[in-house]
Amino acid sequence: MKVLLYFEGEKLLAKSGIGRALEHQKRALTDVGIDYTTDPSCTDYDVIHLNTYGLKSRWMANRAKKAGKKIVYHAHSTEEDFRNSFIGSNQLAPLVKKNLVSLYGKADYLITPTEYSKNLLESYGLKGPIKAISNGVDLEKYQPSEEKEAQFKEYFKIQPTEKIIICVGLFFERKGLKDFVALAEACPDYRFIWFGHTPLASIPRDIRQIVTGAHPSNCEFPGYIKGDIIEGAFSGADLFFFPSYEETEGIVVLEALASHQNVLVRDIPVYDGWLQDKVNCYKGTSNQEFEACIKGILEGTLPELKENGFQVAENKSIKTIGEELQAVYETVLN
Structure with a gap:
């Protein structure tokens, strides 16, 4: 099994929680022995794991679908958490939701961090399988020193x-x-x-x-x-x-x-x-x-x-998260 982890605007989002989620995914896949790449030009992967919702993310999802690859979409974002953020975010929120539903609907499987966000996605009318998997935490890194x-x-x-x-x-x-x-x-x-x-x-x-x-x-x-x-x-x-x-x-x-x-x-x-x-x-x-x-x-x-x-x-250690991600990948491949 080989996974393409795709994250649009990685440098721009590096300081956000979503940016740390990508680092956790890399660690988690390494811990459970899953081969992965972050190179968007790669074509020999089995599953693409998308984390973002920009135009390039849409293009990557469409390319993967055309190539017959399995698509796992990590639904970090919702209309609700877009509101009250940037200038104009409340006005744009309905359009953001429409875009999210369109993108998330391309997935063979959706992952989202909590049962709460899973319930939100289901309320959007998304019909595919959705699993709540924590973004995880690096226990060793945050041990008191x-x-x-x-x-x-x-x-x-x-x-x-x-x-x-x-x-x-x-x-x-x-x-x-x-x-x-x-x-x-x-x-x-x-x-x-x-x-x-x-x-x-x-x-x-x-x-x-x-x-x-x-x-x-x-x-x-x-x-x-x-x-x-x-x-x-x-x-x-x-x-x-x-x-x-x-x-x-x-x-x-x-x-x-x-x-x-x-x-x-x-x-x-x-x-x-x-x-x-x-x-x-x-x-x-x-x-x-x-x-x-x-x-x-x-x-x-x-x-x-x-x-x-x-x-x-x-209970939300990176190793545990790796095992849960592996189970999702195996499910879509089988």
Whole structure:
């Protein structure tokens, strides 16, 4: 069996969760011994595994179908998670959905990260088989490391008495950026750091103004940071707070869980079935609830759930994902 992993605009999307999903797929296939290529000119593959939905992706799908190849489409994107992102995204969302349905309909098999996103795709009227397979997480990479944590604390000049709350995401309203900043204003005794970057020209003016200066002094936007510093932040901070309103999974949540970190998320349907409030994470539905959770976690009046959270990440390891992908490939080939 040989698989062509296709990812349109790889450099452009490298800093996103979808970009990390491709790296996880490469690792997963290697771990289970599946031969793969990322060369789009390759013709001797058995299955094409598509990850994106641009014009080149459509051309690759059509070429594969004409050649009699099997098509697996990884449905990372939905109309719902396109909304409240870039300038004009809400107006374009219905067209995006139409394009997604057209592309996903070409597949012999659809993969999507969660049962929630599977249900969304089924509501679009897609009739082919759909399987929920997590994007997975690299457990080894996110194991707590004193050296990485020291680099994180040195980079941000963190004092021993400071309490640090982090988030990782694009500069989208959908990600809960406004709420993150509002909570920083409500909790001036803590430092809030939002990791990530989006070209400022592509985001609405109100979000752009927040990122470039209209935020309290205890809230920071250092941009996209990779490697030891961000990995040290995941375990070295005091809380990972992810107030996103819509996800198909949320790879950064898995990375925080794998880092043995306290995790606070918005109570949205995508987490149903794998994240449980007050069991392996904390959930909130309003800024008032988030503030109470933040203070309870950081001041020690709420119990730590780090180890329960890590068990969730363990069940979504890259090796496990590789075995699930292999089963899908074998199904379409047989």
